[in-house]
Amino acid sequence: xxxxxxxxxxxxxxxxxxxxxxxxxxxxxxxxxxxxxxxxxxxxxxxxxxxxxxxxxxxxxxxxxxxxxxxxxxxxxxxxxxxxxxxxxxxxxxxxxxxxxxxxxxxxxxxxxxxxxxxxxxxxxxxxxxxxxxxxxxxxxxxxxxxxxxxxxxxxxxxxxxxxxxxxxxxxxxxxxxxxxxxxxxxxxxxxxxxxxxxxxxxxxxxxxxxxxxxxxxxx
Amino acid sequence: xxxxxxxxxxxxxxxxxxxxxxxxxxxxxxxxxxxxxxxxxxxxxxxxxxxxxxxxxxxxxxxxxxxxxxxxxxxxxxxxxxxxxxxxxxxxxxxxxxxxxxxxxxxxxxxxxxxxxxxxxxxxxxxxxxxxxxxxxxxxxxxxxxxxxxxxxxxxxxxxxxxxxxxxxxxxxxxxxxxxxxxxxxxxxxxxxxxxxxxxxxxxxxxxxxxxxxxxxxxxxxxxxxxxxxxxxxxxxxxxxxxxxxxxxxxxxxxxxxxxxxxxxxxxxxxxxxxxxxxxxxxxxxxxxxxxxxxxxxxxxxxxxxxxxxxxxxxxxxxxxxxxxxxx
Numbered sequence: 351x352x353x354x355x356x357x358x359x360x361x362x363x364x365x366x367x368x369x370x371x372x373x374x375x376x377x378x379x380x381x382x383x384x385x386x387x388x389x390x391x392x393x394x395x396x397x398x399x400x401x402x403x404x405x406x407x408x409x410x411x412x413x414x415x416x417x418x419x420x421x422x423x424x425x426x427x428x429x430x431x432x433x434x435x436x437x438x439x440x441x442x443x444x445x446x447x448x449x450x451x452x453x454x455x456x457x458x459x460x461x462x463x464x465x466x467x468x469x470x471x472x473x474x475x476x477x478x479x480x481x482x483x484x485x486x487x488x489x490x491x492x493x494x495x496x497x498x499x500x501x502x503x504x505x506x507x508x509x510x511x512x513x514x515x516x517x518x519x520x521x522x523x524x525x526x527x528x529x530x531x532x533x534x535x536x537x538x539x540x541x542x543x544x545x546x547x548x549x550x551x552x553x554x555x556x557x558x559x560x561x562x563x564x565x566x567x568x569x570x
Numbered sequence: 571x572x573x574x575x576x577x578x579x580x581x582x583x584x585x586x587x588x589x590x591x592x593x594x595x596x597x598x599x600x601x602x603x604x605x606x607x608x609x610x611x612x613x614x615x616x617x618x619x620x621x622x623x624x625x626x627x628x629x630x631x632x633x634x635x636x637x638x639x640x641x642x643x644x645x646x647x648x649x650x651x652x653x654x655x656x657x658x659x660x661x662x663x664x665x666x667x668x669x670x671x672x673x674x675x676x677x678x679x680x681x682x683x684x685x686x687x688x689x690x691x692x693x694x695x696x697x698x699x700x701x702x703x704x705x706x707x708x709x710x711x712x713x714x715x716x717x718x719x720x721x722x723x724x725x726x727x728x729x730x731x732x733x734x735x736x737x738x739x740x741x742x743x744x745x746x747x748x749x750x751x752x753x754x755x756x757x758x759x760x761x762x763x764x765x766x767x768x769x770x771x772x773x774x775x776x777x778x779x780x781x782x783x784x785x786x787x788x789x790x791x792x793x794x795x796x797x798x799x800x801x802x803x804x805x806x807x808x809x810x811x812x813x814x815x816x817x818x819x820x821x822x823x824x825x826x827x828x829x830x831x832x833x834x835x836x837x838x839x840x841x842x843x844x845x846x847x848x849x850x851x852x853x854x855x856x857x858x859x860x861x862x863x864x865x866x867x868x869x870x871x872x873x874x875x876x877x878x879x880x881x882x883x884x885x886x887x888x889x890x891x892x893x894x895x896x897x898x
Binding site: 385386387389390447448450452460463464467468469470520521523524525 | 656661669722860868869
């Protein structure tokens, strides 16, 4: 299989993988399979998938360094945009049902109160806000226009992911094992990016030497 | 503040228990030869499941739990529609069986609600250790349809079966030093393997001031929807103080203790800033992390305003002169 075909296949799998949870949720919604508190179920499921896809997106560059493959980096945009789609759906359920979109004036007042008084909502909203410019500038056109600034701008993914995990951690009543798992994975992914040339170099050297192809040269 | 007229609604038969369920219950009792037995807390394992009713299956019709003989029914939820049996029994906070709402229904089968003894001790003249039957049998069972408001801002309407707490407590002759009542839930790692995770300090403890416990609304629950209480709902005996958040309603009670000083309560002990001793439903006092002004009634899409004391204004005199922002 040619590299281009492999990439197309990988992209197709990413689309299927990202669509499946949404399709299952829609199916459950239509079948009344969301349990006693369907709104809470939707919010939690959409929030969970937002975080999972964000973390998956952040795992691609370490995967590239560890494996030597280049294709993971080419999936980042698709996965990142899907993550944002789940974030938006999660936020939309909150706006429509928790704030009650049928009474917009009161909903706005309630949103303002939540943003000021409830730290987990502040964190979640901030994460959504930080991700917005990243989604907008995800196109090739914006990437060209922003040149080197594009990379700087897209580092906002790090604080956004941290805020997303804090959002989950702060809303849990007791048993924080689920958010802590996300936090641990995020910590590993962020620490990997820490400029620790020695440690990282040692890990990279420890992996089996990849075949010396020209493609591999670009990875160092 | 919301002032509501005491909900002395005329009870429409349609609001109480579906006729089919009622008929089925009678039929079942007759078949079991239990009619008039008062409390039919037959061991679950020995009880035969009731024959499914011919038509109009009631909400609890699928439950294999034994039916209870209920003397009197009071609709005390302002005529609001009871939540479905399915929702009531599959959306539970019972951390001894897992922290997810769906965990207790899955995991609580390991609880053995019979035989069951309850120790009553502390500041009382007639303490004792009683079998559940001996504890409940002297009283006529009542059905009471109460709202249940969780501190997490969701709510249900539940037709509980039980006895007035005051009637039960008075039998043990609390003395003049009995200013509070403490309730202890079962904490048996064999029946509740999850307690080893130590999410909460066990046993789960709750408490009421003695005048709260003696209030006519305070209820000791042994069933719901006319049947024996399912394990995940706190079988075989649990508390219900409908003007308080759900965490006050200790489940699977094994000990009732009269105390002179305010007893330690579980959620208050681990997070006093978030959970007070009183735990009265109060839309004006927010939980630090979420608003208590509104709630999601299970089965409804949009939130509705939360009522002061969960819509039971008759308890307000208990707190006359108290700063409910301080004593939340």
